[in-house]
Amino acid sequence: MLSWSTVIAAGLAVTGTQGTPVELAERATPTVYLAGDSTMAKGSGAYTGWGDYLSKYVTVPVVNKAIGGRSARSYTNEGRFAEIERLLKRDDIVVIEFGHNDGGSPNSASDNGRSDCPGTGNEVCKSGKTGETVYTFNRYVETAARMFVAKGARVIVSSQTPNNLFEGGTFNPGVPRFVGYAALAAKNVGNGASFVDHFRAVANMFLKLGSARTNALYPSDHTHTNAAGADQVAQAFVQAVSRDLNGTTPLKPYLRSPVPVVF
Numbered sequence: 331m332l333s334w335s336t337v338i339a340a341g342l343a344v345t346g347t348q349g350t351p352v353e354l355a356e357r358a359t360p361t362v363y364l365a366g367d368s369t370m371a372k373g374s375g376a377y378t379g380w381g382d383y384l385s386k387y388v389t390v391p392v393v394n395k396a397i398g399g400r401s402a403r404s405y406t407n408e409g410r411f412a413e414i415e416r417l418l419k420r421d422d423i424v425v426i427e428f429g430h431n432d433g434g435s436p437n438s439a440s441d442n443g444r445s446d447c448p449g450t451g452n453e454v455c456k457s458g459k460t461g462e463t464v465y466t467f468n469r470y471v472e473t474a475a476r477m478f479v480a481k482g483a484r485v486i487v488s489s490q491t492p493n494n495l496f497e498g499g500t501f502n503p504g505v506p507r508f509v510g511y512a513a514l515a516a517k518n519v520g521n522g523a524s525f526v527d528h529f530r531a532v533a534n535m536f537l538k539l540g541s542a543r544t545n546a547l548y549p550s551d552h553t554h555t556n557a558a559g560a561d562q563v564a565q566a567f568v569q570a571v572s573r574d575l576n577g578t579t580p581l582k583p584y585l586r587s588p589v590p591v592v593f
């Protein structure tokens with residue numbers, strides 16, 4: 331006769347003596363996939379993204395699929411969300427974080443292939459360069475998220491990282507519109523999607539660090555950090571997850587302790 335714990339460890343569906351369901355054994359470890367731009371991508375020197383640092387702080391494998399220069403639109407058009415979808419297994423986690431390259435006007439004759447159509451719904455634009463139909467940030471992100479959820483994965487929509495908020499020495503509290511768009515995307519997708527305000531977490535960290543220490547993380551421009559900055563930006567994400575900053579996410583059970591405290 332097997333003991334209950336053996337049965338449970340084997341992951342079999344069992345019913346307790348009271349007729350109440352007994353919790354099943356935890357499934358195999360999920361993999362975390364990261365979709366984003368240069369601020370998340372593997373980089374080097376003054377252009378180091380935060381994605382490769384996440385694995386220092388979580389107990390599950392991280393696959394960093396972020397690519398420099400991409401927006402929600404170009405990541406979609408290049409088939410990169412579709413590539414992640416093919417890799418996903420049930421309960422895997424995908425973090426989607428865009429915004430830095432999503433601004434601008436697709437209608438312009440010099441459309442760069444990255445600007446999304448303005449708005450947060452089903453608005454459409456036409457590329458002034460190629461005639462391509464261009465959709466909103468929300469349409470691209472929500473379409474990808476729904477595709478992942480349909481495969482049984484969980485999605486964390488994360489707001490873009492801030493630029494150097496102490497550029498010029500004084501704190502700039504401005505929040506780009508894509509931060510709110512990301513929150514809305516998670517809300518619109520509903521079940522299976524959650525939101526992390528990574529922008530807010532990093533902004534709060536910078537406030538704590540102050541001007542000199544924040545500026546030291548941006549040796550080259552106001553968007554990209556050095557390796558120390560990338561590590562800090564990853565820590566802010568992890569702390570936000572641990573604190574349920576904007577709701578509970580499926581990554582929380584997989585944080586290594588102690589969880590960093592940077593804001």
Ligand SMILES: *[C@@H]1O[C@H](CO)[C@@H](O)[C@H](O)[C@H]1NC(C)=O
Pocket residue numbers: 509510513527530575576
């Ligand atoms: C996320 O939560 C923090 C803390 O409550 C809040 O300051 C921030 O505005 C929230 N972000 C969004 C986009 O709602």
